[in-house]
Amino acid sequence: MKTGKEYIDSLRKRNIKVYVKGQLLKSEEVVDHPFIRGHVNSAALTYDLAHDPVYEDLMTVKSHLTGKKINRFTHIHQSVDDLVKKVKMLRMISQKTGTCYQRCVGFDALNALYTVTYEMDKKLGTEYHQRFKKYLEYVQENDIMVAGAMTDPKGDRSLRPSQQADPDLYVHVVEKNDKGIVIRGAKAHMTGMVNSHEMLIMPTTAMTEEDKDYAVSCAVPVDAPGVLHIFGRQTNDDRKCEGEIDQGNARYGIVGGECLTVLENVFVPWEKVFMCGETEFSGLLVERFACYHRQNYGGCKGGVSDVVIGAAAVMADMSGYGKAAHIKEKINEMIHLTETLYACSIACSAEGKPTASGAYYVDPLLANVGKHNVTRLIYEIDRLAQDIGGGITATMPSESDLRNPEIGKYVEKYLKGVSTIPTEYRMRIARLIENMTGGTALVESMHGAGSPQAQKVFYSKLSNxxxxxxxxxxxxxxxxxxxxxxxxxxxxxxx
Ligand SMILES: Cc1cc2nc3c(=O)[nH]c(=O)nc-3n(C[C@H](O)[C@H](O)[C@H](O)COP(=O)(O)OP(=O)(O)OC[C@H]3O[C@@H](n4cnc5c(N)ncnc54)[C@H](O)[C@@H]3O)c2cc1C
Structure with a gap:
């Protein structure tokens, strides 16, 4: 298993093409770029915690392929206990980062592909599962960070992939030969992609026979020839190029450092191709990945909400209203909502069942209910945090003002809460609330792992x-x- 440092060192060895605000970064600059470094730090924690004896049971597990101890993020769930531990692990890490650490997307892609390639081979006589197991062994042995690349740009949503005016709006196969395939297109909103080693490409929707070229799944190094990444802007991201306080969460950043990944005629050897034209299985792959991924949200957002609740409570204490009855009531409400989110993730895991491959799968209805709750309850939790946080979370002067020799004394004096608490501490907490409850952070809860309607379609299908x-x-x-x-x-x- 890699340590955080070994993970970061391994990223430096890539020859990756990343554009930030219209500029192509030198490959060696990517890890330390202020827009990217926080996301690297949070992903690095998933490596470091695996070496901490306190978290050994959550963070590590025995590989069912090799019997070796591996980082849980590369594991295939072998039991209900594995599913439950995944959720507990996510909540624990979120409590430390206050944001996304990105590795669950690839984790879910590995599990989804493991189960689907098995079923595909059984029905169609293909050989994808063996191939995939070899790839999985490589991922486990090298503790690879894998980005989960499902979402296509999709163009006109009312049209199927093959009906689009531009054929590249969904990733598709443009050439096949005896060595492999060539793919073209793009994947949007790619969490942790620029600080991963590989990406697992999957179709974004169920496909019909006409969409055969679009039913493609494969593994591609993030720095393969023909691949480039355009890093996404986030709320207040230019603050990352200034001091520390105004960022709110300077060490770990906000959400997962998403990007648009362009695949311009990328060659993929057959040993890394796990679906190529099997349209009848693309819907199943989408469903499996979506449900594994939706399982996470009460864990990771539960942990993130723990930090938001803590920040709101600290702000109230620092401002002298921590003991007020309505504040206590609001904090209790936030706790209630957070545990409701967590309960769904635990429930869908506890109700997990083995698939034909032997890998365990969550209860899909409960996983969808859980993610759907996240699209709503996080907004309420964050609304309450902003209520408790006060207007200062939106109007506060900058760190530069605080440090200014002429006006710093006024910031110090007039932003004071309880007299014994340094103003800077109150400012740091206010910025953390601002960072965690606005803009980019909220949209992730809405659309990450699928928009609300994508969960609702499961209700009529599964609720009998x-x-x-x-x-x-x-x-x-x-x-x-x-x-x-x-x-x-x-x-x-x-x-
Ligand atoms: C922070 C963040 C991180 C993400 N990380 C990843 C990742 O790592 N990997 C990954 O694969 N994806 C990732 N996603 C993508 C995520 O899964 C998508 O955002 C989600 O599936 C919605 O797709 P979209 O953004 O294209 O929205 P749209 O498809 O544009 O949807 C917008 C609205 O239109 C509705 N709509 C869409 N199509 C139709 C239709 N045909 N008919 C009627 N209504 C329609 C939707 O229900 C929704 O209400 C991430 C997203 C975010 C925000």
Whole structure:
């Protein structure tokens, strides 16, 4: 297993093309660029914690392939216990970073592909699973950070991939030969991509026969020829080029350092191709990845919310209203919402079941309910934090003002709360609340792992409404079969 330092050193060896604000960075500058370094630090923590005996049980596990001790982020879930520990691990790390540490996306892609390649081979007689296991062994042995690359730019959402005016709006195969395939397109919103080693490309939606070229999954090094990354802007990101306080979370940053990854005729050898034209399995792959990924959100956002709750409570204490009844009530409400998020993630894990491959899979309905809650409850948690935080979280002068020899004394004097607390501490907490409850951070809760509607479609599919109707009819003493026949007759009459 790599340490954080070994992980960072390994990133420096890549020959990666990253653009930030229109400028191509030199490959060796990427890790230390102020826009990127925080995301590197938070991912590095997933490596360092695996060497800390306190977290050994959560962070490490025995590989089912080699029997060796590996970082959990490269593991295939072998039990319900593994699924539960994943969620506990995510909450624990989030409590330390206050933000995304990116590695869960690749973790979920590994598990999704492991289960789907097995089922694909069984049905179609392909050989993807063996291939994938070899790749997995390489990932585990080298403690590789893998970006999960599912979301395509998608162009006109009302059209299928093959119907788009521009064929590259979904990643597709443009050439096949005896050595491998060539792919073209882009992947959008790529978390942790610029500080990963490899990306796992997956289709973003179920495909029809016409979309055959778009049903493609493969592993690609982030610095392969033809790959370039355009780093995304974030709320207040220029503050990263200034001092520390105004960033709020200077060490770990905000969200996962997303980028647009362009794939311009990228060659992929067959040993790294895990789906190529098997349209009937692309929907299943999307579903598996989505559910594994939605499982996470009560864990990671639970931990992030723990930090938000702490920040709000500290702000109240530092400002002298920490003991007020309405503040305590609001903090309690935030705790209630946070534990509700966490409960869903634990529940979908506890209800996990083995797939045909032997890998364990979450309860998909509960995983979707959990992520859907995140799209709503985080907004309420953050609203309460802003309520408690006060207007200072939006209007505060800068760190430069605080340090200014002429006006610093006024900032010091007039931003003071409780007289014994240094003003700078209060400013740091106010900035943390600002950073964690606005802009980019909120949108991640809405769209990361899929927009709300993407979860809702699972409800009608998985919740068995007919069974619920039956329960009601039985309890009310109404004969279900008679009602069914009567409704069918009425529907026929209408036609
Ligand atoms: C911070 C962040 C990190 C992310 N990280 C990753 C990552 O690491 N890997 C990855 O693969 N993806 C990642 N994503 C992408 C995420 O999965 C997508 O944002 C999400 O699936 C929504 O897609 P979109 O952003 O293209 O939104 P859109 O598709 O533009 O959706 C916007 C709205 O339009 C609606 N809509 C879309 N299509 C239709 C339609 N056909 N009919 C009716 N309504 C429609 C949606 O329901 C939604 O309400 C990340 C996103 C964010 C914000």
């Amino acid at each position: 409404l007919e069974h619920k109707k039956r329960c009601a009819l039985d309890i009310a003493g109404v004969p279900a079969d008679e009602v069914k026949a009567a409704l069918e007759a009425a529907a026929k009459g209408k036609k």
